Amino acid sequence: MIRELHGLALASAALLTLSACTGRQSALDVHGAAAINLKQLILLIVVICSIVWALVMIALISALWRKRDRRERPSSIDPATEHRLTITVVAAVIITVVIIGAFTILSFFATRTLNVAGNDDLTIKVRGLQWWWSIEYFGSTSGQRFETANEIHIPVGRNVRLQLEGVDVIHSFWVPSLAGKQDLIPGRPNELIIRAERAGVYRGQCAEFCGLQHAHMALFVIAEEFPAFEEWARLQRQDATTSSSQEADAGRQAFLAKQCAACHTIRGTTANGTTGPDLTHVGGRQYIAAGLLETTRGSLAAWIADPQTLKPGNNMPMVPLNAEELKSISAYLAGLK
Amino acid sequence: MNEDSTQRDLRDHDLDRPSLEAALEKTWKTPSGVWGVLTTVDHKIIGRRYIFTAFVFLALGGVLSILMRLQLAQPEARVLGPDRYNQIFTMHGANMMFLFAVPVMEAMAVYLVPLMVGTRNIAFPRLNAFSYWMFLAGGTLLWIAFALDMGPDVGWFAYVPLAGPQYAAGKRADIWAQMITFTEVSALAVAVEIVVTVFKQRTPGMSLDRIPLFVWSMLVTSFIIIIAMPAIMIASTCLILDRLVGTHFFNPAEVGDVLLWQHLFWFFGHPEVYIIFLPAVGMVSTMVATFARRPVFGYLALVMALIATGILAFGLWVHHMFVTGLPRLGESFFTASSMAIAVPAGIQIFCWLATLWDGRPVFKTPLLFVIGFMFTFVIGGLTGVMVASVPFDTQVHDTYFVVAHFHYVLIGGAVFPLLGAVYYWFPKMTGRMMSERLGKWAFWLIVIGFNLTFFPMHILGLQGMPRRVYTYQPDMPWFGLNMFVSLSAIILVAGFLVFFIDAIRSARTGPVAPDNPWDAPTLEWSTSSPPPSFNFVRIPVVSGPNPLWEQPDIMPVASGLRTDRRELLVTTLTKAIPQAREASPRNSIWPLWTAIATSVMLIWSIFTPWAVVWGSIPVAVALIGWFWPKGTPEDEA
Numbered sequence: 001m002i003r004e005l006h007g008l009a010l011a012s013a014a015l016l017t018l019s020a021c022t023g024r025q026s027a028l029d030v031h032g033a034a035a036i037n038l039k040q041l042i043l044l045i046v047v048i049c050s051i052v053w054a055l056v057m058i059a060l061i062s063a064l065w066r067k068r069d070r071r072e073r074p075s076s077i078d079p080a081t082e083h084r085l086t087i088t089v090v091a092a093v094i095i096t097v098v099i100i101g102a103f104t105i106l107s108f109f110a111t112r113t114l115n116v117a118g119n120d121d122l123t124i125k126v127r128g129l130q131w132w133w134s135i136e137y138f139g140s141t142s143g144q145r146f147e148t149a150n151e152i153h154i155p156v157g158r159n160v161r162l163q164l165e166g167v168d169v170i171h172s173f174w175v176p177s178l179a180g181k182q183d184l185i186p187g188r189p190n191e192l193i194i195r196a197e198r199a200g201v202y203r204g205q206c207a208e209f210c211g212l213q214h215a216h217m218a219l220f221v222i223a224e225e226f227p228a229f230e231e232w233a234r235l236q237r238q239d240a241t242t243s244s245s246q247e248a249d250a251g252r253q254a255f256l257a258k259q260c261a262a263c264h265t266i267r268g269t270t271a272n273g274t275t276g277p278d279l280t281h282v283g284g285r286q287y288i289a290a291g292l293l294e295t296t297r298g299s300l301a302a303w304i305a306d307p308q309t310l311k312p313g314n315n316m317p318m319v320p321l322n323a324e325e326l327k328s329i330s331a332y333l334a335g336l337k
Numbered sequence: 338m339n340e341d342s343t344q345r346d347l348r349d350h351d352l353d354r355p356s357l358e359a360a361l362e363k364t365w366k367t368p369s370g371v372w373g374v375l376t377t378v379d380h381k382i383i384g385r386r387y388i389f390t391a392f393v394f395l396a397l398g399g400v401l402s403i404l405m406r407l408q409l410a411q412p413e414a415r416v417l418g419p420d421r422y423n424q425i426f427t428m429h430g431a432n433m434m435f436l437f438a439v440p441v442m443e444a445m446a447v448y449l450v451p452l453m454v455g456t457r458n459i460a461f462p463r464l465n466a467f468s469y470w471m472f473l474a475g476g477t478l479l480w481i482a483f484a485l486d487m488g489p490d491v492g493w494f495a496y497v498p499l500a501g502p503q504y505a506a507g508k509r510a511d512i513w514a515q516m517i518t519f520t521e522v523s524a525l526a527v528a529v530e531i532v533v534t535v536f537k538q539r540t541p542g543m544s545l546d547r548i549p550l551f552v553w554s555m556l557v558t559s560f561i562i563i564i565a566m567p568a569i570m571i572a573s574t575c576l577i578l579d580r581l582v583g584t585h586f587f588n589p590a591e592v593g594d595v596l597l598w599q600h601l602f603w604f605f606g607h608p609e610v611y612i613i614f615l616p617a618v619g620m621v622s623t624m625v626a627t628f629a630r631r632p633v634f635g636y637l638a639l640v641m642a643l644i645a646t647g648i649l650a651f652g653l654w655v656h657h658m659f660v661t662g663l664p665r666l667g668e669s670f671f672t673a674s675s676m677a678i679a680v681p682a683g684i685q686i687f688c689w690l691a692t693l694w695d696g697r698p699v700f701k702t703p704l705l706f707v708i709g710f711m712f713t714f715v716i717g718g719l720t721g722v723m724v725a726s727v728p729f730d731t732q733v734h735d736t737y738f739v740v741a742h743f744h745y746v747l748i749g750g751a752v753f754p755l756l757g758a759v760y761y762w763f764p765k766m767t768g769r770m771m772s773e774r775l776g777k778w779a780f781w782l783i784v785i786g787f788n789l790t791f792f793p794m795h796i797l798g799l800q801g802m803p804r805r806v807y808t809y810q811p812d813m814p815w816f817g818l819n820m821f822v823s824l825s826a827i828i829l830v831a832g833f834l835v836f837f838i839d840a841i842r843s844a845r846t847g848p849v850a851p852d853n854p855w856d857a858p859t860l861e862w863s864t865s866s867p868p869p870s871f872n873f874v875r876i877p878v879v880s881g882p883n884p885l886w887e888q889p890d891i892m893p894v895a896s897g898l899r900t901d902r903r904e905l906l907v908t909t910l911t912k913a914i915p916q917a918r919e920a921s922p923r924n925s926i927w928p929l930w931t932a933i934a935t936s937v938m939l940i941w942s943i944f945t946p947w948a949v950v951w952g953s954i955p956v957a958v959a960l961i962g963w964f965w966p967k968g969t970p971e972d973e974a
Contacts, residue, residue, distance in 0.1 A: 025813065027732040028800065038729070041726070041728055041729060042729055042732065042799070045722075046723070052719060056715050060708070060711055063694035077631065086635075089635060089638075089684075089688060096680055100677065101676075107728050108669050114731070168503075169504055180660070180731020181734060181735070183660050183661045185662065186498055187595055203801075207735045207803045209496070209805040210499060212419045216810075291810070292810075312420070
């Protein structure tokens with residue numbers, strides 16, 4: 001018992017020190033306004049609860065091992081002791097009620113701060129699909145609208161309103177370093193406001209079980225200073241770059257000739273499928289296949305060659321390609337910055 | 338005429354003890370051989386069978402968890418693919434909740450409640466037999482489907498649309514839904530039996546304020562079952578209709594509602610936790626009193642806490658839905674109610690502490706498990722307070738933090754007391770003692786193994802690891818803790834192995850148990866170990882909540898029951914004043930036939946809705962056979 005107590009104390013201490021560690025996807029490594037508030041709340045409640053637990057354990061240990069007089073018969077009860085015990089138990093219950101009440105009020109107000117509508121500077125639509133994220137930006141005019149996938153760029157220090165929409169099954173948007181999670185439910189649009197206080201790359205991952213590849217449904221939020229964000233958005237609005245090399249050119253032709261174009265859109269070409277992610281600037285994204293692989297020509301080739309081994313059950317079929325086609329298509333896609 | 342029949346009746350006061358025992362044995366016994374096995378309605382035989390089967394499902398569910406820990410020990414491991422993993426985690430949850438936790442608690446009640454209230458059999462004993470066969474059929478259905486690679490893979494909660502017709506092709510989700518129906522039927526049957534047994538069959542003198550706390554807890558639990566289970570029945574029926582007939586209850590494209598499923602599921606699913614936890618609380622209260630060597634402190638407060646928990650249990654289902662985008666003000670209400678349930682839990686903990694403080698604890702294995710329970714459950718309760726807070730929950734919902742939380746509550750809060758209860762009541766059930774030495778080994782291995790396995794999951798959750806993932810990528814910082822968790826699970830598994838070995842060995846060769854090995858105060862210890870088929874030679878009369886302590890030498894008895902037919906004493910609801918003599922049914926094969934007919938109908942209905950029409954004919958035939966008068970003395974009015 002004592003040994004375990006020790007272990008737990010150490011573990012709790014570890015929990016508290018962990019807050020100093022960094023992780024790319026952690027409720028304790030916070031860089032967003034909401035997440036910073038939540039972390040304070042989490043630590044406060046954890047500390048109070050740890051103290052309560054320690055007090056109960058002290059009471060348990062002293063109840064078990066205190067010295068005592070011999071009892072005559074098991075059914076005999078001393079009224080004076082009974083009275084003292086009653087007072088103690090009632091006091092303990094009152095303390096419980098006070099703590100519980102404080103937690104309730106605390107979370108009520110913490111919920112209100114989470115919900116500050118504020119004046120959002122940017123609205124982004126996030127759609128959850130099995131097993132990737134479709135991201136849509138709006139501008140003041142229809143020409144400024146564009147789509148991307150699995151990667152959200154936001155300006156630092158601005159409120160960003162995310163419109164969350166489940167397309168097939170329920171998913172959940174969760175980038176713990178920025179904010180708590182919110183579900184994407186078919187037929188019930190939700191919203192979430194995020195605000196990054198520091199530039200950085202924050203990883204998130206689907207948090208509602210959504211089928212075979214729930215484990216591989218990550219996304220990245222890239223927070224950058226406003227000018228950099230503007231530049232990125234300007235680039236994204238443009239059509240796909242025209243191929244510069246002969247190989248990439250061949251790749252583009254192969255892409256359009258094969259089944260690829262039936263599911264994927266590359267703006268500026270005839271590829272306009274909508275089942276899979278928009279690939280107009282796929283080469284400029286950090287990851288492919290919803291956080292599965294870093295974007296390189298090699299990983300693109302590997303993914304296209306055998307998507308079902310890398311991410312079993314996902315909706316991308318294996319398209320039969322010869323070595324030449326595979327090489328050129330991956331070169332073409334990697335070049336779509 | 339009247340005089341005639343009284344002369345013909347043989348009453349228990351007409352006989353001396355040996356001939357009374359012989360006469361009762363003749364009336365109540367279960368015949369030996371296969372026929373006896375299939376026809377018995379003895380609550381003790383059915384209870385033992387139920388407990389044994391539930392523990393088999395525990396072991397099977399444990400094997401599944403070992404497979405999951407193998408897969409998760411390393412990033413991107415290929416021990417299991419996503420399809421198999423999803424089946425396994427769904428099976429683990431569904432099996433542990435529906436085939437182990439709820440049935441085992443009800444099974445303990447089926448065995449113990451009639452003995453603790455001093456009656457000869459449970460109310461509706463044939464329904465009891467039927468309920469066991471249905472439970473067995475439902476469990477077998479699920480596991481055979483799993484063996485055929487048709488195990489459900491949509492989570493034990495089966496959220497739509499993922500479990501709906503469009504995204505869950507094949508029969509996997511239907512098997513889940515129909516398994517629910519089987520376990521519902523059996524759970525509801527037992528709940529009704531318990532309520533009637535407790536209300537009408539208590540021994541004379543056992544007024545409401547003298548009912549043993551385990552019996553109180555089972556009474557409250559049974560009411561929770563009766564109120565909660567219809568919600569999941571409606572939900573699973575609507576799901577089957579969506580899948581099989583093409584209705585659109587949950588289809589958003591046709592104005593159905595996805596969240597409706599979650600409301601219905603959790604309106605059952607959250608009380609489900611208390612269906613598992615309250616019986617454990619009753620066991621703890623019972624064992625604390627026996628091993629602290631004093632009556633439990635705050636009997637009235639404990640009963641009130643049970644009832645309060647039972648009521649509050651229905652007011653907090655939305656805390657499973659805090660991130661679905663419901664209105665924030667409504668969510669705050671559910672935060673308050675979820676927090677409030679900590680108050681009755683606190684009252685119980687404080688009363689047990691007071692009992693131990695004033696008592697003289699005897700450190701036998703059952704008490705050790707109670708101590709392990711307090712150590713562990715309080716952590717689970719406090720993390721429960723954490724997830725009750727909406728803002729806190731938005732960060733930990735659907736992460737390993739929650740996995741840690743509910744294992745602390747379910748294993749620490751319910752399985753630890755259950756293991757203690759097995760050590761405690763094993764001598765009564767089998768007539769043999771379990772080993773104290775192995776019991777201590779099992780205790781230390783399980784409690785240490787459990788905490789090392791599940792505590793790190795809190796940290797993993799805060800570090801961003803979601804639940805229900807079949808793997809994680811090497812660039813996430815979760816590998817170390819996951820490996821640690823998987824290795825710690827070995828200790829936990831070793832502890833359960835020791836427990837199982839001890840139980841199996843002791844049942845065959847353990848030292849013979851006396852009637853009351855722990856000097857416990859409740860009625861089940863006043864009869865022999867194991868009890869005779871008729872439970873008590875003469876019906877005991879009680880004058881306090883701890884009869885064997887208050888009346889250690891002489892137990893007054895009630896007499897006047899017939900011995901030539903199965904007869905029970907019916908008493909009044911509040912004061913337990915004798916009211917009537919009531920016949921109790923004899924053994925019968927018809928509950929088994931009815932269960933077979935119902936099983937055929939339910940399994941067939943996975944394939945065609947017409948099964949409900951044609952399949953109900955054999956069910957009707959079996960029920961007619963069940964109720965047809967057989968000309969036995971029990972048939973007399």
